[in-house]
Amino acid sequence: MTAVLPVRADVVVVGGGVVGCAVARELAGHEIDGRPLDVVVVEARGDVGDGTSKANTAILHTGFDATPGTLEARLVARGYELLGAYAAEVGIPVERTGAILVAWSADELAALPSLLSKAQANGYADARLVEADEVYAAVPALGAGALGGLAVPGESIICPWTTTLAFATEALGRGARLVRDTRVVDVRPGPVDTEVVTTAGRIRTTWVVNAAGLGGDELDRMLGHDRFTVVPRRGELLVFDKLARPLVDVIVLPVPTAKGKGVLVSPTVFGNVMLGPTAEEVPDRGDTSTSDAGFAFLLGHGRRLLPALLDVDVTAAYAGLRAATEHADYVVDVDAGQRYVLLGGIRSTGLTASMALAEHTVRLLREAGADLRPRPVLPPPARMPNIGEAFVRPYQDAERIAQDPAYGRIVCFCERVTRGEIRDALAGPVPPADLDGLRRRTRAMMGRCQGFACGAEITSLLEAGHA
Amino acid sequence: MPEPRIDACDVLVVGGGPAGLSAAVALRSAGVERVVVAEREVVAGGVPRHCAHPGFGLRDRRRAWSGPTYARRLVEDALSAGVDLRTGTMVTDWAARDEDAGGGAPGLAVPDAWVTSPLGRARVVPRAVVLATGARERPRAARMIAGDRPDGVYTTGQLQAMVHLHGRAVGSRAVVVGSAPVAWSAVLTLREAGCRAVAMVTDGPAADIPAPAAVAAQAALGVPVVRRSHVVRIVGRQRVRAVEVRHLDTGAVATIDCDTVVLTADWTPESELSARLGLEVADGFAGPRVDAALRTSRPGVFAVGNLLHPVDTADVAALDGRHVARAVAGWLSDERDRPVATRVRPGWPFAWVAPGLLAAGAGVSANGRLLAWPTQRVRTPRVRVEQDGVVVAERTLRWPTAPGRAYRMPWSLLDACDPAGGDIVVGLRE
Numbered sequence: 001m002t003a004v005l006p007v008r009a010d011v012v013v014v015g016g017g018v019v020g021c022a023v024a025r026e027l028a029g030h031e032i033d034g035r036p037l038d039v040v041v042v043e044a045r046g047d048v049g050d051g052t053s054k055a056n057t058a059i060l061h062t063g064f065d066a067t068p069g070t071l072e073a074r075l076v077a078r079g080y081e082l083l084g085a086y087a088a089e090v091g092i093p094v095e096r097t098g099a100i101l102v103a104w105s106a107d108e109l110a111a112l113p114s115l116l117s118k119a120q121a122n123g124y125a126d127a128r129l130v131e132a133d134e135v136y137a138a139v140p141a142l143g144a145g146a147l148g149g150l151a152v153p154g155e156s157i158i159c160p161w162t163t164t165l166a167f168a169t170e171a172l173g174r175g176a177r178l179v180r181d182t183r184v185v186d187v188r189p190g191p192v193d194t195e196v197v198t199t200a201g202r203i204r205t206t207w208v209v210n211a212a213g214l215g216g217d218e219l220d221r222m223l224g225h226d227r228f229t230v231v232p233r234r235g236e237l238l239v240f241d242k243l244a245r246p247l248v249d250v251i252v253l254p255v256p257t258a259k260g261k262g263v264l265v266s267p268t269v270f271g272n273v274m275l276g277p278t279a280e281e282v283p284d285r286g287d288t289s290t291s292d293a294g295f296a297f298l299l300g301h302g303r304r305l306l307p308a309l310l311d312v313d314v315t316a317a318y319a320g321l322r323a324a325t326e327h328a329d330y331v332v333d334v335d336a337g338q339r340y341v342l343l344g345g346i347r348s349t350g351l352t353a354s355m356a357l358a359e360h361t362v363r364l365l366r367e368a369g370a371d372l373r374p375r376p377v378l379p380p381p382a383r384m385p386n387i388g389e390a391f392v393r394p395y396q397d398a399e400r401i402a403q404d405p406a407y408g409r410i411v412c413f414c415e416r417v418t419r420g421e422i423r424d425a426l427a428g429p430v431p432p433a434d435l436d437g438l439r440r441r442t443r444a445m446m447g448r449c450q451g452f453a454c455g456a457e458i459t460s461l462l463e464a465g466h467a
Numbered sequence: 468m469p470e471p472r473i474d475a476c477d478v479l480v481v482g483g484g485p486a487g488l489s490a491a492v493a494l495r496s497a498g499v500e501r502v503v504v505a506e507r508e509v510v511a512g513g514v515p516r517h518c519a520h521p522g523f524g525l526r527d528r529r530r531a532w533s534g535p536t537y538a539r540r541l542v543e544d545a546l547s548a549g550v551d552l553r554t555g556t557m558v559t560d561w562a563a564r565d566e567d568a569g570g571g572a573p574g575l576a577v578p579d580a581w582v583t584s585p586l587g588r589a590r591v592v593p594r595a596v597v598l599a600t601g602a603r604e605r606p607r608a609a610r611m612i613a614g615d616r617p618d619g620v621y622t623t624g625q626l627q628a629m630v631h632l633h634g635r636a637v638g639s640r641a642v643v644v645g646s647a648p649v650a651w652s653a654v655l656t657l658r659e660a661g662c663r664a665v666a667m668v669t670d671g672p673a674a675d676i677p678a679p680a681a682v683a684a685q686a687a688l689g690v691p692v693v694r695r696s697h698v699v700r701i702v703g704r705q706r707v708r709a710v711e712v713r714h715l716d717t718g719a720v721a722t723i724d725c726d727t728v729v730l731t732a733d734w735t736p737e738s739e740l741s742a743r744l745g746l747e748v749a750d751g752f753a754g755p756r757v758d759a760a761l762r763t764s765r766p767g768v769f770a771v772g773n774l775l776h777p778v779d780t781a782d783v784a785a786l787d788g789r790h791v792a793r794a795v796a797g798w799l800s801d802e803r804d805r806p807v808a809t810r811v812r813p814g815w816p817f818a819w820v821a822p823g824l825l826a827a828g829a830g831v832s833a834n835g836r837l838l839a840w841p842t843q844r845v846r847t848p849r850v851r852v853e854q855d856g857v858v859v860a861e862r863t864l865r866w867p868t869a870p871g872r873a874y875r876m877p878w879s880l881l882d883a884c885d886p887a888g889g890d891i892v893v894g895l896r897e
């Protein structure tokens with residue numbers, strides 16, 4: 001599974017989350033001294049996108065509610081445009097659902113106009129205030145008591161898993177290398193190059209990009225800095241059965257408070273309904289467990305937001321950790337002397353901002369003296385397998401099944417995943433390391449039965465594929 | 468570009484388990500020509516395929532076969548009866564017929580079905596549909612068990628398929644959650660896989676009224692039973708390391724080390740297709756409401772098996788299948804709507820009763836039984852039937868109710884009820 005660690009690279013990207021993979025893809029699209037930039041991604045876990053990037057609310061944010069003037073506001077808005085266009089090109093499922101931000105109290109109602117001005121200050125012109133009856137027309141199943149809202153038609157839902165995989169796939173297609181199951185334990189910048197020490201050996205590199213998410217501050221300290229501390233903020237989420245999907249066609253947002261964006265209800269690109277997240281500081285950077293308190297809190301919100309939601313079963317419960325820091329903005333910087341770019345504190349908007357962060361990284365490296373130029377000729381863009389409900393899936397595609405009957409052999413019934421798709425994922429450029437990785441590539445076993453009917457067969461297929 | 472095939476038939480049976488296969492055979496015996504069974508698994512037979520223990524076929528075949536033998540016999544019978552049995556074929560959606568869009572009764576025609584198989588995508592156009600999609604156990608998330616999310620947490624269905632169909636190993640120390648009969652099957656399956664059941668955790672009462680599976684597990688295999696308790700948390704990031712168990716009365720939390728967790732029972736019907744048709748839903752579970760002739764709220768759509776009573780035994784599901792043939796054949800010959808009917812609803816201590824509808828002229832139910840799901844154990848139950856608030860029947864039955872097992876009552880309890888009257892409530896006298 002793990003590629004052999006190269007001895008030499010132009011750039012080592014530490015961290016294969018959505019940000020690191022976006023950066024690797026972008027850098028691998030550049031050349032230096034007339035040859036393609038040699039990029040190596042080092043990821044501690046067994047798969048790309050297996051950290052925070054796999055467990056979020058999967059919204060492609062317009063950035064309407066960001067703090068104007070911050071780097072985050074700028075990169076979210078830019079990332080929204082870039083990723084939206086890229087998704088259409090490579091086949092990442094996106095649904096342009098729009099959002100409606102709902103006021104439930106007089107105070108919240110009074111706060112809406114300032115949110116509208118904030119959106120405008122962020123360059124987002126499509127938001128508008130709506131009366132309560134328009135809120136209920138958009139979401140008839142909404143609980144009683146909504147007083148008014150702010151419509152944000154640009155907010156969209158996206159598949160977070162395909163996004164990271166598309167970046168990784170294209171990065172590899174452009175010649176980048178990915179080393180998994182390998183942790184960076186020290187970084188030693190010298191006068192001309194840097195030694196990166198990992199659990200699998202050493203790499204000499206000219207530049208280092210820190211995209212280590214929750215581990216970003218630790219890596220930063222290895223280079224002698226002391227700029228920020230990550231305090232993981234856990235967000236628990238509940239995913240409800242697809243039978244609930246007709247209840248809600250738009251993202252329903254609360255009025256944000258000082259404590260965060262609050263609990264939302266949203267359709268997912270897989271056809272479920274999501275409720276969450278919570279926001280709770282946890283000491284342990286690996287603690288993605290769920291809790292009874294989190295469940296109770298979310299169900300309480302769900303009961304008020306969308307009462308009928310509680311009549312259907314929960315299909316999945318999970319938690320993600322935001323890489324929150326003491327700073328109110330991303331912590332992004334370049335150190336020309338160390339030939340080192342820090343992409344730190346990418347907390348709750350990094351999926352959306354990923355491609356803009358990658359673009360920004362190129363800018364920073366150029367500023368620091370790297371003579372990067374876009375490669376004149378690139379391999380054709382990737383074409384990702386569609387796992388979204390809004391687009392044709394293989395089991396629905398008569399032509400595809402006629403060409404290859406494996407796409408007619410459904411093995412995960414709840415999610416309609418075919419043997420052909422599982423075969424493709426196992427043979428793909430970034431094969432899954434485990435069942436969870438297979439689930440992120442195909443949706444296998446993520447449905448309402450969670451493997452009652454298919455778990456045994458899919459586990460066997462995974463093992464046969466690895467053998 | 469290949470267009471989806473169009474496939475006409477008389478009856479489309481969705482699901483080739485005991486109920487669906489028995490229905491198909493009975494339909495052929497009743498002279499129905501083109502009976503298609505769509506079964507999504509490569510091998511038909513339903514859940515019994517992976518139940519290795521004996522005892523299948525008692526009521527419908529007067530045999531005590533193992534599950535796999537029973538499943539095989541059902542398949543053989545279907546094939547020799549001339550049933551068009553299509554395995555590896557899943558009904559994924561319904562398609563509205565063109566006439567639905569026009570006048571008449573929108574959405575009330577017999578629906579067409581989209582099916583996918585390695586042979587292609589096809590639109591099946593039946594004159595009647597029998598839903599026989601069965602039931603399953605709720606998985607961890609639906610039970611809202613918190614904690615880490617490691618591998619090693621299974622339902623009994625998955626456990627049985629892993630061990631009996633795929634010859635896979637499971638861990639070495641398992642905690643079994645639940646004490647219904649299926650929990651006992653789980654213990655046996657674990658033993659066969661060389662995995663020790665280190666505890667059976669049940670919310671059932673303290674020692675005075677033992678749950679049958681718990682007694683069996685404790686007595687025969689020495690499995691310690693932890694009563695009045697819930698598994699509230701799973702511990703272990705890659706693989707299960709332990710579960711936390713909370714006592715319902717004292718609130719005390721204990722930790723049990725294990726590498727495998729088997730979640731048993733907590734049944735729910737496989738009701739996606741019936742829900743997507745908008746069929747009227749039963750009280751107490753998500754399956755369709757039917758009358759004694761197994762007709763749903765949509766003309767020409769019938770339902771059988773554990774979709775209607777999650778769960779009773781396989782032979783009872785098979786008897787439903789036989790029973791439905793008459794009503795389906797009747798529908799094919801005169802396409803008459805379901806007559807006037809009134810709901811049959813659960814009273815204490817039942818979570819559901821089935822069939823949940825009393826219709827004029829629907830006759831006696833399958834096997835003459837009214838099924839119910841008891842939430843409590845009652846030693847000498849006195850059944851009380853009320854309609855419009857008036858007691859219309861009372862009878863003491865000689866067999867006790869046991870939580871986790873369907874309770875079978877005579878359909879004749881409803882003899883004095885009026886299909887043109889109000890709701891009927893069937894419960895026990897407290």
Ligand SMILES: Cc1cc2nc3c(=O)[nH]c(=O)nc-3n(C[C@H](O)[C@H](O)[C@H](O)COP(=O)(O)OP(=O)(O)OC[C@H]3O[C@@H](n4cnc5c(N)ncnc54)[C@H](O)[C@@H]3O)c2cc1C
Pocket residue numbers: 014015016017018019020042043044045048049050051052053054055056057058059060061182183184185211212213214215216219234235236277319320321322346347348349350351352353
């Ligand atoms: C509950 C929740 C909801 C969210 N909702 C949204 C949303 O709706 N929209 C949105 O745009 N964003 C959202 N986000 C934010 C988004 O998920 C993150 O900003 C994004 O995933 C961060 O990506 P990353 O690549 O920086 O981090 P990660 O995905 O955590 O990747 C970092 C990687 O670095 C690796 N690593 C760390 N240290 C080392 C080391 N020393 N050596 C090697 N590898 C190392 C880790 O294993 C990890 O894989 C949400 C976040 C959470 C938690």
Ligand SMILES: Cc1cc2nc3c(=O)[nH]c(=O)nc-3n(C[C@H](O)[C@H](O)[C@H](O)COP(=O)(O)OP(=O)(O)OC[C@H]3O[C@@H](n4cnc5c(N)ncnc54)[C@H](O)[C@@H]3O)c2cc1C
Pocket residue numbers: 481482483484485486487505506507508511512513514515518522523556557558559599600601602603604623624627649652737740771772773774778779780781782784785
């Ligand atoms: C783990 C477990 C253990 C059990 N142990 C026993 C026991 O020991 N003794 C006993 O008597 N009973 C037992 N039962 C109950 C017994 O298995 C069932 O009563 C019986 O199988 C019910 O028959 P059925 O035909 O209603 O449903 P099932 O056997 O569940 O069959 C339904 C069939 O429909 C198919 N299907 C569903 N949806 C579709 C679709 N959209 N398209 C195509 N096909 C579809 C399924 O693949 C399945 O084969 C057990 C049940 C379970 C789950």
